[in-house]
Amino acid sequence: xxxxxxxxxxxxxxxxxxxxxxxxxxxxxxxxxxxxxxxxxxxxxxxxxxxxxxxxxxxxxxxxxxxxxxxxxxxxxxxxxxxxxxxxxxxxxxxxxxxxxxxxxxxxxxxxxxxxxxxxxxxxxxxxxxxxxxxxxxxxxxxxxxxxxxxxxxxxxxxxxxxxxxxxxxxxxxxxxxxxxxxxxxxxxxxxxxxxxxxxxxxxxxxxxxxxxxxxxxxxxxxxxxxxxxxxxxxxxxxxxxxxxxxxxxxxxxxxxxxxxxxxxxxxxxxxxxxxxxxxxxxxxxxxxxxxxxxx
Numbered sequence: 001x002x003x004x005x006x007x008x009x010x011x012x013x014x015x016x017x018x019x020x021x022x023x024x025x026x027x028x029x030x031x032x033x034x035x036x037x038x039x040x041x042x043x044x045x046x047x048x049x050x051x052x053x054x055x056x057x058x059x060x061x062x063x064x065x066x067x068x069x070x071x072x073x074x075x076x077x078x079x080x081x082x083x084x085x086x087x088x089x090x091x092x093x094x095x096x097x098x099x100x101x102x103x104x105x106x107x108x109x110x111x112x113x114x115x116x117x118x119x120x121x122x123x124x125x126x127x128x129x130x131x132x133x134x135x136x137x138x139x140x141x142x143x144x145x146x147x148x149x150x151x152x153x154x155x156x157x158x159x160x161x162x163x164x165x166x167x168x169x170x171x172x173x174x175x176x177x178x179x180x181x182x183x184x185x186x187x188x189x190x191x192x193x194x195x196x197x198x199x200x201x202x203x204x205x206x207x208x209x210x211x212x213x214x215x216x217x218x219x220x221x222x223x224x225x226x227x228x229x230x231x232x233x234x235x236x237x238x239x240x241x242x243x244x245x246x247x248x249x250x251x252x253x254x255x256x257x258x259x260x261x262x263x264x265x266x267x268x269x270x271x272x273x274x275x276x277x278x279x280x281x282x283x284x285x286x287x288x289x290x291x292x293x294x295x296x
Contacts, residue, residue, distance in 0.1 A: 012283045019279045023272040030269055035260035045257050052254040059247050062165055066240045069162040069172045073233040075129040076174060080226045083124055083179060087219050090117050090193060091212070097200050098209035111200035118193050122150060125176055135176040144176040150190035152183055164239055170232060178225045180218075187217040 029035055036042045036049065096102070097110045125135055125145050132140035137156030144155040159171040181188035192214045199207035 008286055012279075012286055016276075016279045016283060019272065019276045023269075023276050026265060026269045026272050029260045029265045030262070033260055033262065034258055035265075036258045049254060049258045052250050052257065056247065056250050056254070058166070059243055059250070062163070063240075063243055063247070065162045066164050066236055066243060069164060069170065070233065070236050070240065072129060072134070072160075072172045073229055073236065076134055076172075077226070077229050077233060079124055079127055079134065080174075080179065080222065080229060083121065084219070084222060084226065086117050086120055086124070087189070087215070087222060090114060090196075091215050091219070093117075094196050094208055094212055094215060097196070098205050098212065100205050102205070104203060107200045107203055107205075111197050114193055114197045114200065118150065118190065118197070121180070121189065121193070125180055134173060135179065137173065137175045150194070151188060154183070164236060165243075168239075170236065172232065174225055174229065179222055181221075187214040187221070189215075189218045189222075192218060 025037075028037060036046050039046050093110050093113055097107055102110070122145060126143045127134060133143055134140070135155070136142055136144035138158035138160060139156040140160075142156075145153055153176075155176045157175045157177060160173040161169040161171050163169045177185075180190060185191075192211050196208055196211045196215075199205075199211070
């Protein structure tokens with residue numbers, strides 16, 4: 001085959017452009033720290049990277065759901081713990097008031113403290129977290145107990161559920177009936193305390209003592225609810241730890257899939273620079289002996 005100067009020139013330009021493209025690609029890898037810029041760089045790798053990124057985005061949303069659920073349960077746990085303390089104090093006062101050795105003044109004093117405990121429980125029952133009433137089911141914008149009405153109320157019993165993993169939802173709220181008792185429950189906490197207060201005011205220690213069983217029954221149910229809140233909190237914490245580990249693993253495999261080895265890239269860059277310089281030098285030598293030089 002006859003070789004002409006134009007063929008040599010075209011071949012030189014083709015090689016020069018190819019070497020320049022390779023140099024540009026290595027420079028892009030060095031500047032971005034990535035080894036995959038488009039699907040043609042690594043079709044299998046970019047497919048895996050997209051899948052890892054999708055899973056990471058989903059996990060980040062689950063992570064936010066977990067944080068919100070944990071905050072809610074932490075608040076509920078603290079509030080129920082305080083309710084337990086109030087009921088324990090009410091029980092101590094009830095035992096004290098059920099003995100027949102108290103004077104009228106003492107019973108009146110105990111009745112006044114019971115009255116204050118009722119008010120305290122009323123505030124706790126209507127407590128809020130992040131602007132939402134935590135013991136009124138899904139109607140978090142309404143008080144479970146309206147003003148001056150502790151017993152004859154109908155609160156919402158709907159569950160608030162958070163999706164904390166793929167296909168896993170956990171209810172995070174407790175309605176007021178679980179803690180303070182439904183309207184017709186014989187151990188409705190507000191009704192029992194009001195009975196105790198009335199009996200104390202009427203100097204009726206026997207009736208005060210009769211309410212101890214209802215008070216203990218309600219306390220058992222509150223403790224059961226408290227334990228359930230704690231169990232849910234522990235489960236969510238375990239899921240939270242697992243989610244952190246899973247995110248770390250996903251980030252690690254994503255980095256291995258799409259991140260460039262900088263040491264290798266730097267070596268490749270020096271190599272491509274040398275190749276490109278050699279191409280330029282070879283091109284300069286090819287075009288030097290022109291037809292004009294020959295005619296001279």
